[in-house]
Amino acid sequence: MRLDKRKSRLSFTTAGVARYRGKEREIVVEVFPHHAAVRLLGTRTRYSVSWRAVFELAAEIYARQEKERRKAARA
Numbered sequence: 001m002r003l004d005k006r007k008s009r010l011s012f013t014t015a016g017v018a019r020y021r022g023k024e025r026e027i028v029v030e031v032f033p034h035h036a037a038v039r040l041l042g043t044r045t046r047y048s049v050s051w052r053a054v055f056e057l058a059a060e061i062y063a064r065q066e067k068e069r070r071k072a073a074r075a
Contacts, residue, residue, distance in 0.1 A: 004034075006033075011028055011030040011031065012028065012029045012031070013026050013027075014026065014028070018040055020040050020043060025040040025042055025043065026040070026041040027039075028040065028041050030046070034050065034051065035048050035049060036048070036049055036051065037049075
């Protein structure tokens with residue numbers, strides 16, 4: 001099902017944690033048709049990121065890992 005056809009909200013509480021104001025909090029990802037919002041559980045501050053930015057960051061991380069893997073294989 002496409003995200004733009006959903007009528008209900010979709011959010012995921014991840015296993016990842018981040019420290020905020022001296023307390024470790026779980027990371028929550030809220031899914032929307034054109035972007036995602038990331039926040040910490042128990043906070044109201046949301047950081048929006050477009051799906052294109054998520055893809056570009058993932059591609060950049062993959063390229064960096066491949067470069068490191070090739071470099072390690074040469075050594």
